[in-house]
Amino acid sequence: MGKTFKWGILGTGKIANKFALGLATLPRAELFAVGSRSQEKAESFARTHGAKHAFGSYEQVAAHPEVDVVYVATPHPFHLPGASLCLKQGKAVLCEKPLTVNLQQAEQLVGLAREQQLFLMEAMWTRFIPAIVELRKWIQAGRLGKIVKLQADFSFKAPFDPQKRTYNPELAGGALLDIGIYPIAFAYMIFGREPVHVSSFAQLAPTGVDQQAAYLFGYEGGEIASLQAAFTADFQKSAFVIGTSGMVELPLFWRAQQLIVHLPEQKPQVFDFPYPSTGLQFQAEEVMNCLDAGMLESDVMPLDESLRIMAMMDRLRKEWGLRYPFEQ
Amino acid sequence: MGKTFKWGILGTGKIANKFALGLATLPRAELFAVGSRSQEKAESFARTHGAKHAFGSYEQVAAHPEVDVVYVATPHPFHLPGASLCLKQGKAVLCEKPLTVNLQQAEQLVGLAREQQLFLMEAMWTRFIPAIVELRKWIQAGRLGKIVKLQADFSFKAPFDPQKRTYNPELAGGALLDIGIYPIAFAYMIFGREPVHVSSFAQLAPTGVDQQAAYLFGYEGGEIASLQAAFTADFQKSAFVIGTSGMVELPLFWRAQQLIVHLPEQKPQVFDFPYPSTGLQFQAEEVMNCLDAGMLESDVMPLDESLRIMAMMDRLRKEWGLRYPFEQ
Structure with missing residues (x-):
């Protein structure tokens, strides 16, 4: 077991709450500081989750010398400024998904992290939960044969x-950036x-934002990903x-605790992979392992993959004529 | 109950067998004659299913004065010649799906039926099974709200x-014409x-034929059909x-005997719609009802819809660069 890490969180919304609950299950993680534009909200959050410091600004979290790593949990359009602030103060960053609202912003953020030689990861937490870790092993071992289709x-x-x-x-709304990123990132992981x-x-x-959409990806070997x-x-869940x-x-699937294996001529077999709390802790563990190892990126959720996913979402939005007002 | 109908069948393959089994459940249908290019196969089929006549040619079935209606169960490329033969002899025709192998042939066949003023229907049997009949009533009654998606x-x-x-x-192979027509026809029915x-x-x-494919349809109101x-x-079944x-x-779904209703915050409710035999009898009943009523087409599976579905399959094949050798 490596060192204990002092975590900061930017934002006090639903996802910040879930993350704090997850973090509480990790002995080597300390919820050290929370920042909000509202001092009151920060204090309420700190009381609920036992954070040492509650700040009425993001800047104070980023600037605190004892903070090792910051989780950016603000709404999408504030990921770039929030994460940049922390990187500029020398902090490692775990940034909520989507990394930013478009490729241009994502390249800017990734460029900054690489320039500063600091750790950055998109919070694609699904990829680190036990069921998915196991699924990847099964696929690797050829247990399902050749993968031909993802739905x-x-x-x-x-x-x-x-x-x-x-x-x-104005908040980069729409199903794509909010939840469509899960099936898309899943397809990038599988194929x-x-x-x-x-x-x-x-x-x-x-x-003008997407209320519902379906995306069809085809791969060189004829494989298909049918996503929505x-x-x-x-829908089908x-x-x-x-x-x-x-x-x-x-x-x-985005919070899977079960893998159901369907083999020809056999009854489905159910494998359970329960986890405590919200499941957002596994990605925090990955961040700490990477930091321990002196890595600047995760092998499981590398920055180039975040960039590819962001580029894909830009491409899909372009097909739909969907530009956010701040992109004009 | 109307008159009893004397049925002829062209072909003695798997689907002809299933149809004969279904037909045996209908008291007013008589399996009268079967035709095959092989006298031996025809006789074996007639023995199995109790058909009165076994002919070593399709022509003899079509020409028999007592035959009221013929079910064309030959492979796809032989639908047009087989069904045309029967129409030219004044018989009503139920023709296996797909109606023909492409739109040009389908228009030719439909043109002939309309010119001869004879009944013709594509054997889209799914549409007539009890579960689907019930589903259509539920949708009509608004039980699911507005339909936004089909998978x-x-x-x-x-x-x-x-x-x-x-x-x-050479046999118009590929998943599209063989089984893809089911999800496509289902989408036409739903939307x-x-x-x-x-x-x-x-x-x-x-x-060169399609081994696997996915088709994505979008509708004017934003509805989506995701088909494969x-x-x-x-795959998911x-x-x-x-x-x-x-x-x-x-x-x-193509042979559904169950509707599972998922309502928000409720346990799924299972409704069973079992049917005897193979399920191919319901379309035969429809044919007889239409003939009784002097109709030349079914309202449930009209010829214009068969033409639209065929046109869609042509369009998809064109996207894939898939032409059958006999289309060159």
Whole structure:
């Protein structure tokens, strides 16, 4: 076991709360400081989660000499300024997904981290949960044969409200950046390369952001990823990783605690991979392991992959004519 | 109950067998004659299913004065000649799906039926089974809210063999015409109109036919149909009809005997719609009802819809550069 790390968090919203709950399960992680634009919110968050310091600004977290690593949990458009602030103060950064709102911003952020020689990782927490770690081993070992198909959906019903984060273009709203990134990142993980075919169809909300969409990726070997994300309804909630020898079903794949193996002529076999708390702790453990090893990136969620995913989301938005107002 | 109908069947393959088994459950249907290019096969089929006449040619079935209606169960490329033969002899025709191998042939066949004022229907049997009849009532009644999404797959593993029907381009092989037509026809049934967006990706086998493919349809209201068919592996085997108020899952949708209703915050409810025999009898009942009523087409599976589906399959094949040798 390596050293204990002092964590800072920017933001006090839902995801910051979930992260703090996860962090509490890790003995070598200390929730040291939280920053918010509101001193009151920071204090309330610090009380709830036992953080040592509550700051009424992001700057104070970034500047605190004892902070080792900062988790950026603000809304998407504030990832670039928040994460940059921390990198400029010499802090390692775990940044909520999507890394930024577009490729231009993502390249800027990644460039800064590389220039500063500091650790940066996109918080694609799904990739570090036990079920997914196991799935990757199974695929590696050829247990499913050759993977020919991936099907993955993330959707929930979010009634239309132009002010809400989900639908507000000023906040880079839309299903794609909010939840579509999960099936897309999953496809990058499963196939490990760029698709040679990309097509998609989106329904835009009155605010111009995508309310529901499907994306179809085709790969050089003929493999297919059929992906979707939506705020219109609860869709099918499992992902399916389909190989020539068998299929794995992942109920609620982005937070999977179960792998259901379907082999020909056999009853489905259920394997459980329960985890404590919210599951957001596994990525924090990865960050600390990387820092211990002196690594500037994670091998499991490398920055070039974050850039490729961001480029794909830019490409899909372009197909739909979806530009955020701040991009004009 | 109307008159009893004397049925002829062209072909003695797997689907002809299944149809004969289904027909045996209908008291007013008589399996009267079977035709094959082989007298021996015809006789064996007639013995198995109790057909009165076994003919060593299709012509004899078509020409028999007592035959009321003929079911064309030959391989795809022989649908046009077989069905035309029967129409020219004044018979009503139920023709296996796909109606023909391309739009040009389908228009020719439909033109002939309309010119002769004879009944013709594509054997899209799924549409007539009890579960689907019930599903359509539920959708009509708004039980699922507005339908926003359809997901449907039909796939099985057929090892590559250039001679086999599945992979042989001379026999109009490929997953699309063989099984892809089921999800496509299902989308036409659910949304009742042409998509405004069509994209797809296919993996072609060494023989040039599609081994696996996914098709993405988008509709004017933003609705999405995500469809696939494959010979590469067993995919997810349920269709999902997703509305703003709930979702219906149809295990093995093309021969569904169950509707599983998923409503928000509720346990899934399972509704069983078992049927005897192979399920191919319901379309035969439809044919007889239409004939009783003096109709030349079915309202449930009209010829214009068969033409639209055929046109869509032509369009998809064109995207993939897939032409059958006899189309050159």
